[in-house]
Amino acid sequence: MSDKITRRRIITTGLAAVTGVAGLDAAAKIADHYGLLAPDHQGIFGVGESLTYGAQRLLTAHRSMAREFSRSEISTVSPVNHEHPDYDPYQRLLFNNFKDWRLYVDGLVARPMAFSLNDLKSLPSRTNITQLNCEEGWSYIAAWTGVPLSLILNLVGASPNAKWVVFYPFNDFWGSIDIAEALHPQTLLAHGMNGEDLSPDHGAPIRLRIPRQLGYKNLKYIARISITDSLKNIGDGTGSAAPDIGYSWYGGI
């Protein structure tokens, strides 16, 4: 066997590389078609991200339920990483106990709507005792009460073409989840925690609670929800503010 770099070897390697890239491109298109491609799939880290997202989406396709706990397991402490926004309009709304706050829901919907906090509280609610796992490593258990997001999507008449639900909070940390997570029965727009109104530091008036994903995907201080079939033209197209600061869009692990 010769170790010399022959023309044949260069051509073979070149063809293999081209086939590989074309194969990856085709795989990405197929994955995207079946909702298995994460918005931040670009670059070298995007390979791992896409494999993780695709694999976990297939694994959880039967709507697996996050673990729930008993009341006695609720943690006595529930830390937060960042305090609530100290600027307007959040401060002004908080001062008035969110009486003037509205949750705007728009995008690919039949009836764009605005909900007051009382509107949301009068809708059928659900309480789940689940664990919040911070990507930093710590975790606590609490009881979150809120409206299932699927109920809101039904009320506004979300289009069957909807693929992503985008959340705009009062701070800069916007984000999105896919429609599978949005329609999951444990996904709540939480307005209560451990039997009380959600505190400002925990995301008042409402926070997204998705117990199958890590803490940073559970967005706080939500002002507006938008339903879309593409994230390409929103922000830099990676689906959330998380990739801007080096974090993956998907928070399943």
Add this chain to the structure above:
Amino acid sequence: MDLAEIDPRQRELAQREGSSHSPVQSGDSVLHGQEDPLALRHSLVVRVTHWIHVVCFIAFVLSGFAILLAYPRLHWGETGTLGMPSLVDLPLPMVLDLGIRGPGRYLHFLTAWVSLFSGLVYAISGLYTHHFRRDLLPERSDLGWQTIRKVVSDHLHFRRPPPEDAQRYNLMQRLSYFAVMFGLFPFMFITGFAMSPSITSVFPILVTMFGGHQSARTLHFFAANLLVLFLMVHVTMVILAGFGSRCRAMITGYPVARKKRS
């Protein structure tokens, strides 16, 4: 010509010369009860997956450390945060402001995929070629009390391994490689899965069998330490045995240069 017929002295001579007209050819396995020093030491799959895992190991340790620094406290049970009693407070700074954790997480899971695929290739090939049974399971002759005592004592005193170790794995190598590849590595994956709220929604037993999320995290950390310890002993033994020849064997497959093999 059958080598068994040759006079032992003649055979020794033929081996020493190692020339092209010698009946001893590299790759031949006709030498009864004696291993050919010129034979292929490591198969291509073993070599490639070994070096992939060298890169994986570095990436795992660096990215894992970057993640750990965000919260260098370990708990036992289901939950654990500041304000809850900890099992161990590691003597490390709590680093929250550096932008190392996000990329660290990306790198950790990308590495996990590379490690998983490479490990699967290794495992399937190892079963197919009987590499595990032949080279990794301890041989019956290794299991004598004297042999065990000697090999353990050699390792504890960091003695230079005997030359025959260049041809085959000794008992300590067999046991530790087996434990690392079929014990610690799968354990790292399982405790890693146990920390994923998405994976445990499908397989809750992955986390409940460890007694909770924080227990799985703590076990992940200690198992990682065992792997680092293994790495340090492994590299030390490679240096003692002859770094050049062992690395050559793991790169080219042969412990001696091609010219000498003729």
